[in-house]
Structure formats: structure tokens, C-alpha cells
Amino acid sequence: MNGFYSSMAHGLDALHRSPHACLSAPFLQQAAALLRSLHSQLLHLVQRLHLPPGESWLDEYMDETSRLWDACQLARAGASALDAYCASAARGADIINAWLLRGAGAAAGGGPAPHHVQRAINAPRRHAAGLQQDNRALADARLDPASLLLDDRSPLEFKLNAFNGFRGVLYALRNASSFLLMLLISGTVTCLPDLLTCSSSGAAAATHQQLRASGYVASMARLRQRVAQEMESILGSSGDNHSGGIMMYEFRQARAAIESLKQDFDRVVAMGMGYCDPDEISDTLAQRAEIINGWVGMLRSGAESVIVELDDFFDEIVEGRKMLSDLCSHR
Numbered sequence: 001m002n003g004f005y006s007s008m009a010h011g012l013d014a015l016h017r018s019p020h021a022c023l024s025a026p027f028l029q030q031a032a033a034l035l036r037s038l039h040s041q042l043l044h045l046v047q048r049l050h051l052p053p054g055e056s057w058l059d060e061y062m063d064e065t066s067r068l069w070d071a072c073q074l075a076r077a078g079a080s081a082l083d084a085y086c087a088s089a090a091r092g093a094d095i096i097n098a099w100l101l102r103g104a105g106a107a108a109g110g111g112p113a114p115h116h117v118q119r120a121i122n123a124p125r126r127h128a129a130g131l132q133q134d135n136r137a138l139a140d141a142r143l144d145p146a147s148l149l150l151d152d153r154s155p156l157e158f159k160l161n162a163f164n165g166f167r168g169v170l171y172a173l174r175n176a177s178s179f180l181l182m183l184l185i186s187g188t189v190t191c192l193p194d195l196l197t198c199s200s201s202g203a204a205a206a207t208h209q210q211l212r213a214s215g216y217v218a219s220m221a222r223l224r225q226r227v228a229q230e231m232e233s234i235l236g237s238s239g240d241n242h243s244g245g246i247m248m249y250e251f252r253q254a255r256a257a258i259e260s261l262k263q264d265f266d267r268v269v270a271m272g273m274g275y276c277d278p279d280e281i282s283d284t285l286a287q288r289a290e291i292i293n294g295w296v297g298m299l300r301s302g303a304e305s306v307i308v309e310l311d312d313f314f315d316e317i318v319e320g321r322k323m324l325s326d327l328c329s330h331r
Contacts, residue, residue, distance in 0.1 A: 001165050004045050005216050008038060008176060012219035022230035023187045024249035025302020031180045032075075032309035035068070036316060038173055043320045046327075049166055053328035057166050061324060064174055065317050067147050071181040074142050076310045078135055078188030079303040082251065085131055086300040088124040089254055093289040093296070095120040096261065100282050114269050121262045128255055132245035135190045143185070148178045150194070150224075172216055179224060187248040188306065195231050250299035257295055261288040 011034045020026040042061075051057050099117050151171075186192045234247070246252075268281055 001045075001169065004041055004169055005172065007041055008172060009215040009219040011037060012176065012216065012223050016219065016223040016226055021249045022227055022234075023183065023247045025187075025298065025305060028184055028187045028248065029302070029305045029309055031183045032072075032306055032313065035072075035177055035180050036309065036313045038176065039065075039068070039313070039316060039320065042169060042173055043323065045169060046166065046324060051166060057170075058324060058328055060167070060170055062321060064170060064177075065321055067174075068177060068181070069314065069317055070142070071148065071185065072310050072313060074139065075181070075184040075188050076307055077138065078185070078190075078246065079306045079310075081131060081135070082188070082246075082248075082299060082303040085124060085127050085251075086254075086296045086303075088127045089258060089292055089296045092120045092124050092258065092261075093292040096265070096285055096289045100286055114265075117265060118269070121258065121265060124258055125255075125262070128251075132190070135246060136244075139185070139190045145192075148182055148185075148192070148194070150178055151175050176216065176220060179220065183227065184306070188246065188303070191231075191235075191244050191247045195227055248299070248302070250295055250302055254292060254295040254299055257288065257292045261285065261292060264288060 015027070015030055015034060018027055018030055020030070046061075095117055099114075151174075182192050182195055186195050231247075234252075264284055268285075
């Protein structure tokens with residue numbers, strides 16, 4: 001048991017110390033990898049506990065993995081939908097570059113080229129707004145908020161020694177995985193308001209005389225505090241008007257870069273090329289397009305990395321459920 005709790009605390013502490021921005025793609029990938037690791041360690045532990053067949057521990061494990069499956073499927077759907085947004089944003093940047101190569105000065109006098117560019121810039125903006133709306137509807141339809149509730153009560157209030165301590169392990173896993181799932185869903189689907197809350201009651205109540213899980217309780221409190229602080233900073237910043245939607249860092253940066261490109265391009269069209277330095281305009285818009293392509297590339301590769309982690313996790317859940325069912329049938 002000590003090894004499991006210590007490993008859980010270590011994984012949560014590693015996520016807390018992650019150098020990556022909160023809810024960035026690497027941060028989310030690390031959270032998904034921790035989910036996989038904890039589930040794998042649980043399976044290894046169960047094999048050594050010699051749990052009695054036909055008891056409720058197997059039902060509790062099946063219920064927990066069903067919950068993990070449903071929430072991770074939702075996160076995967078959100079991550080997959082980002083690919084179409086990336087394609088739309090990349091097309092907008094490519095059209096800006098093509099417009100510049102053709103000679104912006106010749107096309108900026110009210111001809112069709114600027115209008116075509118404006119449509120290309122607005123396309124990912126509309127796509128992002130539609131994606132946010134679709135994701136909220138998806139979360140409303142497929143996510144039960146009660147399934148991700150965090151339990152801040154003292155572990156001493158539970159009979160965690162049942163089944164040779166398995167119930168205590170499952171309680172710890174359920175609480176940690178709930179928070180990791182909130183991270184994944186907020187990053188890829190829609191922001192869950194519980195990320196803004198942070199309770200240190202678990203860490204404050206934990207003592208050396210309490211359960212061996214006390215180390216993980218303190219680690220959870222530290223991670224929750226970091227996430228809550230960063231989320232409050234993001235949503236409280238005056239320049240952020242996308243709160244409540246997809247919170248993946250690269251997505252927010254790509255959207256901000258597109259907004260900057262739109263402002264610069266609209267200003268050029270409104271003023272007319274005759275009042276602007278063509279070289280300065282070309283350099284500015286080309287830089288904006290390059291920034292967009294950079295964030296889009298990181299967003300696409302980051303979303304794919306999260307999807308790979310989740311797909312591997314699904315395979316491991318299927319294998320784990322079969323393994324434990326077979327284990328019980330042969331005892």
C-alpha cells in the first residue's frame with residue numbers, strides 16, 4: 001500500500017512542479033499519463049492483495065473504470081475536434097501569405113483580394129465560436145457533474161481497510177482521477193467551474209498518525225491550489241474573453257494571434273495602402289501569420305499527444321477489466 005500512495009503523491013507533485021503552463025497540451029498529456037499510471041499500479045496491487053472473488057470490490061472497480069471511460073471519451077472528442085479548427089486557422093495564415101506574395105499594394109484598393117482575406121481570417125474565428133457552443137452542448141449531454149465531485153472529507157470517515165485496504169486505494173484513486181479528468185475536460189472541451197475552487201482542508205487535516213494516504217492528500221491540495229490560482233489569473237485577465245470554453249493554452253494563444261491578425265489587417269484596409277509603408281505592412285502581417293502557424297502546429301501536435309495517451313488508456317482499461325474478471329473466475 002505504501003508504494004501505491006507514495007507513487008500517487010509523487011505523480012501529483014510532478015504535475016504540480018511541471019514547467020509547462022497550466023492546461024497547456026504538455027500539461028494535459030502529463031495528466032493523462034498519470035491517469036494511466038495510477039490505473040496500471042492499481043491492477044498490479046490488486047493481483048497481490050488476494051481479494052475474495054464474488055465480493056463487491058470488483059463491482060466497485062468496474063464502476064470506477066466505467067466512469068473513467070466516459071469522461072476520457074468526452075475529453076478525446078474535444079481533442080479530436082481541435083484538428084478542424086487547426087486546419088481553418090492554418091488556411092487563414094496561408095491566404096495572408098499568398099496575398100502578401102501577390103503584392104498587397106495592388107490588391108488593397110477595394111478589390112476582391114482583401115475581402116477574400118477577411119473571409120479567411122474570420123473563418124477560424126467563427127469555427128472557434130461554433131466549437132465552443134458545440135462543446136458546451138456535448139458536455140451537458142454526456143457529462144454528469146456529480147461523477148467528478150471531489151471529496152474533501154477526511155479519509156478517516158470511511159472504512160478504507162475493507163478488502164485488505166483495496167477500498168482505501170480505490171478512494172484515493174477516485175479522488176485524484178476526478179481532478180485529473182477535470183483538467184482534461186476543461187482543456188479540451190469546456191471549462192469546469194470546480195477548477196476555480198481549492199480546498200486545503202484535506203492537507204490541513206492530514207497527520208502522520210492518519211492513513212498512509214495522507215501524503216497524497218497534501219499533494220492533491222498543492223496541485224489544486226496551483227491550478228486554481230492560474231485559472232483565476234486567466235479568467236480574471238481583462239484581455240481574455242473566452243472564459244468558460246476550451247482552456248487549452250495553445251488554443252487560447254492561437255485565438256489571440258488570429259484576433260491580432262484581424263485587427264492589423266482591418267486597419268490596413270481601412271487606412272488604404274497609400275497611407276501605409278508596404279514593407280512594414282508586409283513584415284507585420286507575415287509575422288502574425290508565422291505566429292499563428294506556430295501556435296496551430298503546437299495545438300495540433302499537443303491534441304494528438306493527448307489523444308494517443310487516452311487511446312492507450314482505453315486499451316488498458318479493457319485489458320484490466322478482463323484480467324480482473326478472469327482472476328475472480330479462476331479463484
